[in-house]
Amino acid sequence: MVRFEDVSFRYGTSANVLSSLTFHLEPGSFHFMLGASGAGKSSLLQLMYLWQKPTEGRISLFGRDVAELSRDEKALMRRRIGVVFQDFRLLDHLSALDNVALPLRVAGRRSAALDEHVAELLTWVGLGDHIEAKPPTLSGGQQQRIAIARAVIARPSLLLADEPTGNVDDRLALRLLYLFEELNKMGTTVVIATHNEHLIQRFSHPVIRLAGGDTIPAPELRREAERQHFGEA
Amino acid sequence: MLLAHRDVPLDKDPSARFLPWLIAFMVYLAALALAGAIAVSNLTERWDRGLSDQMTVQVPPPRGEENAMLQSERVAAALETLRGERGVRTAEVVDDAEMAALLEPWLGEAGIREDLPLPALIAVEVVPGNPPDSERLEGMLQAAAPGVVVEDHQRTLGRFLAVTQSLQLLALLVVGLVAGAAVLSVVFVTRTGLAVHRQVIELLHLIGARDNYIAGQFQRQALKLGLAGGLIGVGLAGGTILVLGQVFATSESVVVPELALSLRQWLLLVLVPPATALVAMATARWTVLRTLARLS
Numbered sequence: 171m172v173r174f175e176d177v178s179f180r181y182g183t184s185a186n187v188l189s190s191l192t193f194h195l196e197p198g199s200f201h202f203m204l205g206a207s208g209a210g211k212s213s214l215l216q217l218m219y220l221w222q223k224p225t226e227g228r229i230s231l232f233g234r235d236v237a238e239l240s241r242d243e244k245a246l247m248r249r250r251i252g253v254v255f256q257d258f259r260l261l262d263h264l265s266a267l268d269n270v271a272l273p274l275r276v277a278g279r280r281s282a283a284l285d286e287h288v289a290e291l292l293t294w295v296g297l298g299d300h301i302e303a304k305p306p307t308l309s310g311g312q313q314q315r316i317a318i319a320r321a322v323i324a325r326p327s328l329l330l331a332d333e334p335t336g337n338v339d340d341r342l343a344l345r346l347l348y349l350f351e352e353l354n355k356m357g358t359t360v361v362i363a364t365h366n367e368h369l370i371q372r373f374s375h376p377v378i379r380l381a382g383g384d385t386i387p388a389p390e391l392r393r394e395a396e397r398q399h400f401g402e403a
Numbered sequence: 404m405l406l407a408h409r410d411v412p413l414d415k416d417p418s419a420r421f422l423p424w425l426i427a428f429m430v431y432l433a434a435l436a437l438a439g440a441i442a443v444s445n446l447t448e449r450w451d452r453g454l455s456d457q458m459t460v461q462v463p464p465p466r467g468e469e470n471a472m473l474q475s476e477r478v479a480a481a482l483e484t485l486r487g488e489r490g491v492r493t494a495e496v497v498d499d500a501e502m503a504a505l506l507e508p509w510l511g512e513a514g515i516r517e518d519l520p521l522p523a524l525i526a527v528e529v530v531p532g533n534p535p536d537s538e539r540l541e542g543m544l545q546a547a548a549p550g551v552v553v554e555d556h557q558r559t560l561g562r563f564l565a566v567t568q569s570l571q572l573l574a575l576l577v578v579g580l581v582a583g584a585a586v587l588s589v590v591f592v593t594r595t596g597l598a599v600h601r602q603v604i605e606l607l608h609l610i611g612a613r614d615n616y617i618a619g620q621f622q623r624q625a626l627k628l629g630l631a632g633g634l635i636g637v638g639l640a641g642g643t644i645l646v647l648g649q650v651f652a653t654s655e656s657v658v659v660p661e662l663a664l665s666l667r668q669w670l671l672l673v674l675v676p677p678a679t680a681l682v683a684m685a686t687a688r689w690t691v692l693r694t695l696a697r698l699s
Contacts, residue, residue: 249611263412
């Protein structure tokens with residue numbers, strides 16, 4: 171599903187944010203990614219959703235070397251990836267419904283029936299009364315839930331979430347994580363970056379720990395992947 | 404298609420307000436340039452209709468006192484020569500009343516004074532497609548009546564046609580320049596839109612939008628603005644042409660062109676807004692695809 175081979179990444183001429191990462195995430199797996207602020211969690215996710223190119227090494231997604239993809243192929247691959255951005259990235263001029271329906275529209279799958287499905291999902295995340303609301307009129311937590319709904323609406327094969335529970339209370343955070351689990355049970359590979367160690371202790375999924383700084387302890391990451399492979403928590 | 408969902412909020416851009424007026428102004432200029440070319444073409448046709456297959460022979464009066472007889476002999480000799488020429492269908496002397504009418508615009512209604520040394524004019528109708536060679540004919544007439552001048556209208560008209568063709572080419576050049584400026588405006592506005600909405604476009608890419616989808620957002624907007632601009636421009640140009648047509652028609656001058664469009668020409672004018680819209684749409688699409696392709 172996701173394969174990193176000796177991948178390093180840095181912004182411009184600065185020091186490496188990620189160094190010599192090698193790991194493989196199996197299809198249908200569920201991983202938490204833990205690390206302090208600046209440890210490289212967001213950069214790793216950006217590499218996974220094809221927004222950044224590795225400085226060195228090779229990344230394969232869904233069995234394809236991403237360096238060989240054309241622009242159109244990248245677009246099609248991104249449709250299989252749901253992303254919850256840390257800063258939500260909602261479109262302020264669109265309603266909550268239209269924001270969530272965006273991936274369907276982009277993929278040419280928008281219809282009245284799907285609109286009902288979008289409304290149901292918004293109700294499920296507690297925003298049934300705000301379907302027509304524009305993001306600037308909603309709280310941070312409400313915006314985050316729209317972002318999550320948008321990421322999962324198209325039932326992606328790979329779900330990447332960057333601090334998806336950062337702006338919601340623990341009760342709702344748990345509920346959202348259960349939603350991710352449900353998706354995972356249906357076959358979606360899930361990677362959730364978070365710094366909330368307390369929350370993820372309630373789950374038995376393997377943890378990728380990023381130590382931060384300009385080098386990433388690749389062996390540790392490999393070990394986590396191995397632990398996941400052998401069913402350890 | 405115009406009501407399709409707008410993921411990129413281009414409607415709120417300042418360009419959405421000024422681009423239609425910019426396009427309208429350019430369409431207005433282009434339409435007037437074309438109308439000018441049509442007016443010149445109408446004038447040429449009118450002159451061509453009036454002067455084709457005709458020549459005028461001038462028989463100037465001889466110098467001296469007792470020349471009334473001589474002048475009539477000269478005219479008779481010229482007529483005889485003309486009527487004996489195979490390429491000449493008819494040759495008639497322009498009578499005094501007709502001469503007075505011709506000279507009235509310059510000499511007024513007082514009429515022609517008898518002592519005014521005017522040439523006799525012979526209106527010649529030539530055989531269509533087989534006119535006599537005007538230089539050879541002038542030579543023969545000179546032999547019969549020295550001082551006779553042949554005015555070949557086709558030769559004059561030919562020179563006039565060259566001038567009008569140049570004017571028409573100039574009008575087309577103006578249309579081309581205006582169209583080029585309109586295209587550049589759309590390119591500039593589209594690039595500005597891409598820069599202003601960079602974050603929205605990034606997000607669309609991140610959730611799997613192809614470049615075609617992004618281009619679709621811009622091309623729909625350009626189509627709408629181009630159509631609005633085209634309609635305004637053509638509406639204003641149509642009004643101007645109608646008003647100028649009325650003004651020109653009342654002038655009753657042979658040198659003022661007739662500014663009246665035919666039904667076909669009006670239909671062509673009506674096609675300008677959709678054509679403008681399509682050009683704007685294609686330009687926006689091309690600009691977006693080209694700009695996004697550079698990002699990879």
